Amino acid sequence: MKRIGRLWLLTALLLALTGVKGGLAAEPPAPGDHLTLSGVVKNPQGKGVKEVEIEVRVNGQPVHPRGKEEEIVTGSNGGFVAEFLLPAGTLPAARVEVSGRKPSWRDLPPTPVQVVETGRDEQGHRRFTATHTFTLNRAVTPAFWVATLILLGVYVLIAAEIMHRTLAALLGAALVLFISYTAGTFDKSYFILSFEDAMRAIDMNVIFLLMGMMIIVGVLKKTGLFQWLAYKSYALARGNVFVLSFILQIVTAVTSAFLDNVTTMLLLIPVTIEIAVTLKINPMILLIPEVFASNVGGTATLIGDPPNILIGSYAKLTFAQFVVNLALVCLVCLVVSGLWYLWWYRKGYLEADVKDVNRTIEYLRQEYRITDTRLTVMGLGILAFVIFLFIVHGVLHMEPSVAALIGSMLLLVISRIDIVEMLEHEVEWPTLIFFIALFMVIAGAEETGLIQMIAEWVLQVSQGNLTIAIVMILWVSAIASAFIDNIPFTATMLPIVLFLNESMGVTNNVLWWSLALGACLGGNGTMIGASANVVTVGLAEKAGYHISFLGYIRACWWPMMITVFISMIYLLLYY
Numbered sequence: 001m002k003r004i005g006r007l008w009l010l011t012a013l014l015l016a017l018t019g020v021k022g023g024l025a026a027e028p029p030a031p032g033d034h035l036t037l038s039g040v041v042k043n044p045q046g047k048g049v050k051e052v053e054i055e056v057r058v059n060g061q062p063v064h065p066r067g068k069e070e071e072i073v074t075g076s077n078g079g080f081v082a083e084f085l086l087p088a089g090t091l092p093a094a095r096v097e098v099s100g101r102k103p104s105w106r107d108l109p110p111t112p113v114q115v116v117e118t119g120r121d122e123q124g125h126r127r128f129t130a131t132h133t134f135t136l137n138r139a140v141t142p143a144f145w146v147a148t149l150i151l152l153g154v155y156v157l158i159a160a161e162i163m164h165r166t167l168a169a170l171l172g173a174a175l176v177l178f179i180s181y182t183a184g185t186f187d188k189s190y191f192i193l194s195f196e197d198a199m200r201a202i203d204m205n206v207i208f209l210l211m212g213m214m215i216i217v218g219v220l221k222k223t224g225l226f227q228w229l230a231y232k233s234y235a236l237a238r239g240n241v242f243v244l245s246f247i248l249q250i251v252t253a254v255t256s257a258f259l260d261n262v263t264t265m266l267l268l269i270p271v272t273i274e275i276a277v278t279l280k281i282n283p284m285i286l287l288i289p290e291v292f293a294s295n296v297g298g299t300a301t302l303i304g305d306p307p308n309i310l311i312g313s314y315a316k317l318t319f320a321q322f323v324v325n326l327a328l329v330c331l332v333c334l335v336v337s338g339l340w341y342l343w344w345y346r347k348g349y350l351e352a353d354v355k356d357v358n359r360t361i362e363y364l365r366q367e368y369r370i371t372d373t374r375l376t377v378m379g380l381g382i383l384a385f386v387i388f389l390f391i392v393h394g395v396l397h398m399e400p401s402v403a404a405l406i407g408s409m410l411l412l413v414i415s416r417i418d419i420v421e422m423l424e425h426e427v428e429w430p431t432l433i434f435f436i437a438l439f440m441v442i443a444g445a446e447e448t449g450l451i452q453m454i455a456e457w458v459l460q461v462s463q464g465n466l467t468i469a470i471v472m473i474l475w476v477s478a479i480a481s482a483f484i485d486n487i488p489f490t491a492t493m494l495p496i497v498l499f500l501n502e503s504m505g506v507t508n509n510v511l512w513w514s515l516a517l518g519a520c521l522g523g524n525g526t527m528i529g530a531s532a533n534v535v536t537v538g539l540a541e542k543a544g545y546h547i548s549f550l551g552y553i554r555a556c557w558w559p560m561m562i563t564v565f566i567s568m569i570y571l572l573l574y575y
Contacts, residue, residue, distance in 0.1 A: 033091040034125040035084040035115065039132045041074050041100060041108070043452070047502070048078020049136050052100045057110060058086060059094050074100075091115050091128045098132065103184070103191040104448045106139040138449040141189040143180075147448040150175050151492070154441055159484055159528060166430040169437035169488070173198070176444040193444045201443035202436050205313045205401045210260070210435070211427055212404025213303060216383060217263045218426025219411050223376040226255070226267035227368035234275055234364055239357035241279060241349040242342050245289055248272065249338050252290045253297025253330075258387060261298040261305055261532045265291055269539045271368055278360050283545050285348040288555050289341040291536040292524050293334060296563065298532075299520035300330040302390065302400060306531070307481075307490035307519040309400075314494045315512050318394030319387075325513050329570040333521065333563040340559045375415055382411040431531075435487075442491045451492070455499035462500075469500055470514045470571050477518025478564045482525025482557075490519045510575035517567040525560040527552040 041052045054072035056063050065072060065082040074080045086094070092115045100108035113130040121127055150172045157168035176192050184191030193201075220226070229251055237244035248268075256264045272290060276283035298304030302312040302319040312322065342349070354360075370376055389396075389403035412419050445451055462468040473493075481489050497511050523530030527537045527549060537547060547555075 032088050032125050033086045033128060034121060035086060035091060035096070035128045035130065036081070037084065037096070037098070037113070037130045038081040039079070039098065039113075039134060041078045041080070041134045041136050043136060043138070048074070048076070049102065049105070050074055050076045050078060052078070052080075052102045052105070052108070052136060054080055054082075055099045055101075056082065056084070057097045057099070058084075058090065060097075085125070088126070091126070092117060096130060098134065100134065100136065102136070103188045104139060104141050104143050106137045108134055108136055138452060141448070142187075143184070143190050143192045144448040144450060146179055146190065147176065147192050147444040148450050151441055151445045151450070154438075155484055155488065158488065161528070164430070165488075166434040166437070169434050169441060173437040173440035176440060193440070193447050197447065198440045198443060201439045203310070203313050203439060205399045206309050206435055207432055208401035209303065209309055209313075209399075209404045210306075210432060212386075212401065212408040213260055214263070214427045215408035215422050216379070216386065216404070216411055217259050217267075218422055219375070219415055219417055220379040220383070221267060221426075222372065222417075223379060224369060224371040225376055225379075226264075227271045228370050229255070230268055230271040230275065231361075231364040231368040235361045239354035239360070241281070241352040241354065242346075244275075245286055245342060245345070245349065246338050248286060249289050249293035249334070249341070253293040253334050256294040256297040256532075257301045257304045258383070260303070261294040261530075262535055264294055265532045265536050266539070269536060273540070273543050273545070274367070275364070278363070280353040281348055281351060283540060283543070284547050285345040287536055287540055288547075288552070289338065289345070291532050292337055292341070292556060292559060294532050295520055295524050295530050296330055296334045296337060299333075299517060300327045303404075305520045306487050307523075308516055310487070310490050310494060311512055311516050312400065315498070315509070317509065317512060319390035319400065320394060321509070322516075325509070326516065329517070329567055332570075333566055336566065337559045337563055340562065344555065344559075378414055379411060382407050382414075385410075438488050438491055442488075442494075445492070446495050451495045452499065455496040455503075458496065459500055459503055464504055466504060466506065466510070467572065469504065470510060470575070471568060473497065473500075473511055473514040474518040474564065474568055474571065477515055478522030478525070478560070481519045481522035482529045482560065484529075486519045486523040486530055490515065493519070508575055510571060513575075514571055517571070518564065521560060521563045521567060524556050524563070525553070526556070 037056060039054075041049045041054075043049055052074040054074065056072070063084055063086070064070075066085045072080050072082045094115075095112060096115055097110040097112050098108075099110045111132070111134060113132040115128045115130045118127045118129055154168050154172040157163050157171075158165045162168075163171075177195060177198060179190060180192045180194065230248070233247040233251055234244055237247055252264060252268060255268075268290060269287065272286050273283040276286050295305065299308065300323065302308055302317070302322045308322060311317065312319075386403050386407035389398070389407070390400055393400055393403055412422065442451075458469070458472060462472055477489070477493060493515055497515050500506070501511055520530075523533070527533045527547075533552075537552065540547070
């Protein structure tokens with residue numbers, strides 16, 4: 001009996017399972033309307049807006065994508081795609097509307113979209129599609145004002161030297177993120193920048209390019225090469241201080257074109273002071289023309305000046321493009337500024353003590369000689385290889401940072417110099433961290449709309465005229481960079497110039513060259529305009545030779561204005 005009972009139970013269970021399976025298999029698909037909705041959310045200039053939260057309503061009722069409950073969010077290009085399964089017969093008569101929202105932007109009002117029937121799918125659902133492009137406008141929110149105040153605060157702290165620029169930038173970046181995740185959590189109108197967007201804002205191409213070049217220069221510095229160049233300059237001048245000053249300017253400019261101009265001045269300042277003391281003249285009458293030439297020479301190449309590194313990375317410009325478009329005008333500016341300083345400091349040069357030239361040359365030859373010939377040859381060989389990669393990196397579609405990194409690592413391997421020593425003593429970590437933090441602060445200003453509003457103002461003032469835009473960017477960059485460190489100023493201007501390029505349809509990169517010339521040459525105007533200026537004044541003062549802020553302006557303002565004017569004529573004639 002127990003066996004019969006178990007048999008009946010098993011039979012009943014099999015019949016039940018078979019019935020369920022058969023019923024499911026036999027049940028026809030539920031009728032419905034299948035809607036594929038796609039679109040792009042753009043700003044008024046036609047650029048896609050990412051991370052916009054999209055809401056879809058059918059006859060006023062919100063609907064969710066098929067099988068999902070989460071919100072639809074636009075991608076990095078502003079696009080989105082979603083699929084919906086609606087009750088049969090809903091479409092095409094129903095009213096389908098799309099709305100959207102994002103912090104620091106005006107809400108996208110419910111916008112009707114046109115639905116088109118395309119047939120039926122394999123399950124018998126009627127298929128419909130709808131595609132639309134939406135325009136989202138900026139809104140001035142509390143986040144806008146907070147981001148603006150933080151950016152201005154960082155500028156003030158840097159310009160007034162209230163605190164180290166790295167600390168100022170890090171403080172600004174920390175405030176942007178802190179406010180976003182505190183006040184912005186409870187009120188979206190205070191949300192400035194997400195942590196993920198802050199990380200994406202860091203241009204690692206700039207960071208690794210600077211680090212690689214710092215290591216290469218750090219190795220070459222151990223050879224005594226740069227001090228030897230200064231000694232050779234004096235030997236070539238044969239005691240003529242006018243010739244010496246001009247040669248030192250040329251050496252500084254050429255060196256700065258291929259190495260960071262701050263590093264160039266760090267290497268040349270001590271030997272320049274030594275030569276000036278030997279000649280019994282104030283070292284500043286040699287150092288100021290040198291640092292001016294350093295900024296002019298650095299303007300000619302992608303790697304010569306930090307603003308150019310920022311511009312090249314952001315605009316995807318090659319080393320060769322910088323040289324072809326800027327080298328000629330920089331050469332003219334170098335000759336003109338060199339002649340200016342020969343006239344400006346003529347009295348000081350005439351007072352030099354040049355009685356025993358041969359003895360002085362011999363002293364400098366012994367004091368500043370190349371200490372490691374093998375390392376010098378290896379270092380110059382690797383540097384030449386890196387410069388070659390810079391020239392062809394556009395053809396290889398390789399970022400300049402890759403060239404700098406491979407060169408610096410190869411040099412460390414073949415020279416067997418301790419990498420820990422290099423990273424500790426030669427890599428300027430405060431400078432690299434300054435760039436990282438500054439990228440975050442600028443991203444906050446861009447995300448909240450400040451950068452776009454400035455760009456729209458420039459476009460409105462220029463009335464879409466390319467000539468006016470060139471002149472505005474050049475002179476605004478030059479004057480501003482004279483009083484604000486040109487690195488943060490250039491970082492702020494990058495998205496503005498990109499906006500103008502896109503809005504005006506500029507294809508010859510002339511606006512980028514305007515920014516490069518204005519920021520780099522304008523930085524010569526005051527002692528705080530460029531990092532090389534600050535380093536030069538600081539080391540000279542440490543050695544006992546002081547120059548006031550106004551004294552520096554008197555020596556540099558007019559040659560700066562002349563070089564910027566020459567650049568304006570060049571840009572207007574050739575572009």
